[in-house]
Amino acid sequence: MKQRLLWLIIFTTQVLAEKPSVIIVGAGVSGISAAVKLFENGIANLKIFEAEDRIGGRIHTVKFGDNFIDLGAQYCHGENVVYDTVKDLDLLEHAQLFSTPKMYYSNGSHLDNQLTQDLQKVVSSYDHDITRSKELSLGDAFLKKYNSTILEKYKNDPENFKLASDGLTFAHSTILMHEGAFHWSRPASGRHYKAVKGDQMMVWKQRGYDMILDVLLKRYPDPSLKIPIEEKLFLNKRVTKITWTGDKASVKLSDGTSHEADHVIFTPSVGVLTHDDLFEPVVPPRKQQAIKSMGFDGIIKLILYFPEKWWHDSDSTFFFLWDRKDLEGITKEFNEGPSKDGISWVSNLVALVKVPSNPHVLIGWVSGGLIPEMEKMSLDVVKKGSMFVIRKFLGRDYNVTEPGEVLWSDWHNNPNFRGTYSYEKNGYFEEEVHYQDHLAEPLTQGTTPVVLFAGEATHPTHYSTVHGAIESGRREADRIIALYP
Numbered sequence: 414m415k416q417r418l419l420w421l422i423i424f425t426t427q428v429l430a431e432k433p434s435v436i437i438v439g440a441g442v443s444g445i446s447a448a449v450k451l452f453e454n455g456i457a458n459l460k461i462f463e464a465e466d467r468i469g470g471r472i473h474t475v476k477f478g479d480n481f482i483d484l485g486a487q488y489c490h491g492e493n494v495v496y497d498t499v500k501d502l503d504l505l506e507h508a509q510l511f512s513t514p515k516m517y518y519s520n521g522s523h524l525d526n527q528l529t530q531d532l533q534k535v536v537s538s539y540d541h542d543i544t545r546s547k548e549l550s551l552g553d554a555f556l557k558k559y560n561s562t563i564l565e566k567y568k569n570d571p572e573n574f575k576l577a578s579d580g581l582t583f584a585h586s587t588i589l590m591h592e593g594a595f596h597w598s599r600p601a602s603g604r605h606y607k608a609v610k611g612d613q614m615m616v617w618k619q620r621g622y623d624m625i626l627d628v629l630l631k632r633y634p635d636p637s638l639k640i641p642i643e644e645k646l647f648l649n650k651r652v653t654k655i656t657w658t659g660d661k662a663s664v665k666l667s668d669g670t671s672h673e674a675d676h677v678i679f680t681p682s683v684g685v686l687t688h689d690d691l692f693e694p695v696v697p698p699r700k701q702q703a704i705k706s707m708g709f710d711g712i713i714k715l716i717l718y719f720p721e722k723w724w725h726d727s728d729s730t731f732f733f734l735w736d737r738k739d740l741e742g743i744t745k746e747f748n749e750g751p752s753k754d755g756i757s758w759v760s761n762l763v764a765l766v767k768v769p770s771n772p773h774v775l776i777g778w779v780s781g782g783l784i785p786e787m788e789k790m791s792l793d794v795v796k797k798g799s800m801f802v803i804r805k806f807l808g809r810d811y812n813v814t815e816p817g818e819v820l821w822s823d824w825h826n827n828p829n830f831r832g833t834y835s836y837e838k839n840g841y842f843e844e845e846v847h848y849q850d851h852l853a854e855p856l857t858q859g860t861t862p863v864v865l866f867a868g869e870a871t872h873p874t875h876y877s878t879v880h881g882a883i884e885s886g887r888r889e890a891d892r893i894i895a896l897y898p
């Protein structure tokens with residue numbers, strides 16, 4: 414009751430003070446964060462248009478197995494705004510995952526020697542101590558480092574040198590998984606990303622990453638305080654055109670309706686921005702250049718439920734390292750699904766990771782340039798191919814059982830995302846230029862911002878993350894709030 418009264422006061426204050434109307438395009442975490450901030454500051458004349466049938470965007474937690482799993486964002490990286498928002502609610506814990514990974518070779522042997530430790534170290538810190546320049550891709554810069562460290566160290570040790578050379582394919586796949594790129598020649602060697610201090614691998618104790626949406630919307634821990642966003646939220650509403658020539662912006666939807674507002678906050682991904690012709694007139698050259706400077710490809714998450722668990726409780730992560738010869742002959746053993754240069758898609762399954770809150774589930778991480786084709790495979794082929802790899806690598810040491818339900822994400826082929834997370838493209842990097850800031854610049858009439866831009870890719874240092882997305886949504890809400898003191 415008290416809460417309803419509060420929202421009534423906000424609403425009345427808004428009418429009296431002639432607060433503006435705002436349309437938010439997209440109900441991902443940046444759009445939700447912007448909406449909450451506007452609402453809490455008395456700007457309640459809001460409409461949020463979301464193309465999907467749910468909120469959350471690239472945060473997508475679904476019921477699976479004995480609990481929940483995340484098809485999108487999963488880890489909280491450091492003591493960032495997500496951490497700050499929930500730190501008193503006991504919702505996050507450290508994921509004991511990568512501290513004791515096991516590396517297996519495609520002949521089925523467990524690799525555990527100085528070389529594999531060196532390899533894992535150099536791969537996990539792949540963007541440290543590399544030469545950064547506009548002309549050098551991340552892949553080229555990493556290769557230089559790999560040659561001068563690992564290959565140099567083992568050059569007089571034929572057996573380990575062979576493994577070290579095979580390690581390059583593993584390094585490539587792992588780096589693509591982190592970057593969300595299709596090839597390591599695509600990201601720049603330089604970057605503006607800054608890690609936030611603290612534990613980089615925290616996971617959610619209850620449910621999954623969508624807990625943050627409940628906390629932001631004040632549905633948790635006390636639902637009676639929830640922000641009444643439902644009345645402002647329109648699901649399955651795809652925006653097809655935003656016209657920004659007049660004092661107000663006009664937003665057209667795929668259902669044929671048009672809606673006007675004083676301000677529009679646009680939050681869809683760089684993939685959507687690159688692919689869709691959404692603005693009338695087109696955005697200025699500076700913003701077009703910013704969009705071009707950002708890469709947005711994708712990774713796939715494979716989710717497997719095993720009714721009968723076959724791994725040990727002490728296991729956390731399995732890494733797969735292919736012998737070059739096995740890789741080249743692989744399509745003779747498994748030939749379903751796409752391949753490139755004779756190498757099957759199955760070689761792109763780089764790691765298998767336990768889910769602390771879901772004990773019968775393993776998540777596979779899949780990267781590489783075949784993703785657009787891989788996403789289209791039937792679940793039957795996905796299951797057969799994944800089990801082929803798992804048995805090939807682990808079948809000697811484990812009695813691998815048959816999985817039940819399987820999930821396979823499809824972020825790249827979904828027109829509302831067209832990929833997973835943004836990266837800075839090779840050929841564009843300059844230390845002093847933050848293209849993310851250029852992307853964030855509003856489209857104005859006179860000095861009034863009419864269309865504003867939020868979303869992870871507009872964050873100058875925390876792009877590609879949930880915390881970057883939240884900060885970007887709040888930043889654009891603040892830009893509007895400042896106009897109506």
Ligand SMILES: Cc1cc2nc3c(=O)[nH]c(=O)nc-3n(C[C@H](O)[C@H](O)[C@H](O)COP(=O)(O)OP(=O)(O)OC[C@H]3O[C@@H](n4cnc5c(N)ncnc54)[C@H](O)[C@@H]3O)c2cc1C
Pocket residue numbers: 438439440441442443444462463464465468469470471472484485486487488489490650651652653680681682685712714822824828829830832833834867868869870876877878879880882
């Ligand atoms: C597989 C995967 C793993 C990830 N792992 C992590 C992780 O561990 N930690 C981390 O911090 N981050 C991770 N991320 C990144 C993180 O999820 C994103 O950075 C963040 O969620 C982006 O939020 P956003 O609001 O900027 O964009 P989005 O979530 O993309 O929100 C934009 C919304 O706009 C909607 N939309 C698009 N086009 C239209 C249109 N024309 N009309 C109306 N609506 C439209 C979309 O449906 C979407 O809901 C991961 C992402 C993926 C996909």
